[in-house]
Amino acid sequence: MAAVTFDIVRLDPMELDLDTADRMAAIDRASLDAAGLDLPAPVGPTKLTSLQLGSDSRPVDGLWLAREGDLLLGHLAVELPWRDNTDTAHLRGTVDPSARRGGVGSALVARAVAMARESGRSKIYAGAFEGSDGVPALRALGFSSEGLGVNAVRRLDLHAAPDGIWDRLYDEAGGPAGGYELVHVVGPTPEDLLDDMVTLHAAINDAPLDDPEQEEDVWDTDRVRDYDRAMAGRRQTVYRVLARQRDTGDWAGISMLCVDEFAPAVAFQEDTSVVRAHRGHRLGLLMKADMLRWISHERPEVSATDTWNATTNHHMIAVNERLGATVIARHVSFRLRD
Ligand SMILES: CC(C)(COP(=O)(O)OP(=O)(O)OC[C@H]1O[C@@H](n2cnc3c(N)ncnc32)[C@H](O)[C@@H]1OP(=O)(O)O)[C@@H](O)C(=O)NCCC(=O)NCCS
Structure with missing residues (x-):
């Protein structure tokens, strides 16, 4: 696609508002649809509360949004486990299908990886559905699936x-x-x-x-x-x-x-x-x-x-x-x- 002009902002997940969460959820829905996946995407309130409460009543450790003016293009969250696996970081994010191949994903991942490394995390994980853009994109961004699992x-x-x-x-x-x-x-x-x-x-x-x-x-x-x-x-x-x-x-x-x-x-x-x-x-x-x-x-x-x-x-x-x-x-x- 043509070059996308965008900026990346880091947001305190506790400051996330429902309107933005709705737009993030819409990107997740569009992404699954683009990959032909009949999977449930979160609705706005699900997205908001999962970023703020996770699975242990703590917000995600990092959250970045990519925007072109008022338009949300993508989002990425980082979790840093703290009870176990304290050398690990998990990245989860999505770029709107209409804004892909313009460097947005690379920019989001670069911020998240820098933060994870500054936090002392040496193992940085992400995941993608087979048949989606995420698989070639993660490979291009330096990730490998070798020796790791596949979930059906x-x-x-x-x-x-x-x-x-x-x-x-x-x-x-x-x-x-x-x-x-x-x-x-x-x-x-x-x-x-x-x-x-x-x-x-x-x-x-x-x-x-x-x-x-x-x-x-x-x-x-x-x-x-x-x-x-x-x-x-x-x-x-x-x-x-x-x-x-x-x-x-x-x-x-x-x-x-x-x-x-x-x-x-x-x-x-x-x-x-x-x-x-x-x-x-x-x-x-x-x-x-x-x-x-x-x-x-x-x-x-x-x-x-x-x-x-x-x-x-x-x-x-x-x-x-x-x-x-x-x-x-x-x-x-x-x-x-x-
Ligand atoms: C992964 C994702 C965030 C990448 O977003 P993006 O904005 O397209 O990423 P970039 O434009 O920075 O692409 C980086 C490189 O990945 C590769 N790439 C991306 N999509 C590709 C595709 N469909 N086929 C082949 N290579 C691809 C390219 O090398 C690309 O660089 P190039 O366009 O200059 O050739 C996006 O595909 C997405 O939202 N996928 C669904 C969600 C997901 O799987 N997320 C996993 C990350 S946590």
């Missing part, structure tokens, strides 16, 4: 699911007669469950990682509280199905689904993990089938769920395929090479 995004169409399917799959996985009982929690974790929730959240550390150099997530009660507060502030209703072994009372697994109350049509499947000692008892299928029975009943306006899995995560993928989920996109991880 799978969708389950709840409204097209055959009647009674979730009950049948729940029974197939052991149902009420099995050795595990299921407990439902909606919204923030009750205080008396916090310690157990730490154990259950930490079980995700057994899942295959995008990068073998990545450290495990550190979970403690503060992190669970911060996560729950962030989700409540972002108007994401968190549905958790917890599995407990009947004989011992031991917590064995967790599956989580988030419904964005600003845009509830497509719910987002968060972690599903089974504690190592309880693997091999079909708990993944049991918890997920139960979640789908629950959600279909409680939230009939949720028409689909999307779930991201590393393509190496065979056990989880087998469960999702048994439920009837199909791949709708693939997301490639990239890391900046020195």
Whole structure:
């Protein structure tokens, strides 16, 4: 395209207003459409609150906007993990399809990389959907996907699911007669469950990682509280199905689904993990089938769920395929090479 004249401004995410967030969200929508991806883009309020609250009640560490006069051309945010992986930075941004190939992306990435390096971060990650401009652009900007993972995004169409399917799959996985009982929690974790929730959240550390150099997530009660507060502030209703072994009372697994109350049509499947000692008892299928029975009943306006899995995560993928989920996109991880 013809040269774009633009300026880049850094913004305190807490100063972001809804009008700008709406325009950022519109760019994200246009970007997915340009790549032919049928994925949910955030609406303005989702964008605003996710930049301000993240997943631990803290704003993103850096936010830049590219503008041509009053026109917003692109945006980029940087997160600097602080509980673990403190040598890492994550970049996430989009340039409006009509303003691409004019240097906007390079300028945004350059600011973000400089800030990440000044903050002492040596591992700088980004990602892009296969088939989108992001893949060649990240390569051109010095990022590489070598040795890193690909995530497949799978969708389950709840409204097209055959009647009674979730009950049948729940029974197939052991149902009420099995050795595990299921407990439902909606919204923030009750205080008396916090310690157990730490154990259950930490079980995700057994899942295959995008990068073998990545450290495990550190979970403690503060992190669970911060996560729950962030989700409540972002108007994401968190549905958790917890599995407990009947004989011992031991917590064995967790599956989580988030419904964005600003845009509830497509719910987002968060972690599903089974504690190592309880693997091999079909708990993944049991918890997920139960979640789908629950959600279909409680939230009939949720028409689909999307779930991201590393393509190496065979056990989880087998469960999702048994439920009837199909791949709708693939997301490639990239890391900046020195
Ligand atoms: C990644 C993205 C932000 C780049 O924005 P941009 O403004 O087009 O970036 P630039 O104009 O600075 O392009 C940098 C270089 O990338 C390469 N490039 C970009 N898009 C390309 C494409 N579709 N095909 C081949 N090369 C491409 C080119 O080498 C380009 O330089 P050139 O135009 O001078 O040849 C934009 O493609 C985008 O929004 N993609 C979707 C979101 C995404 O994947 N983000 C990942 C980054 S966090």
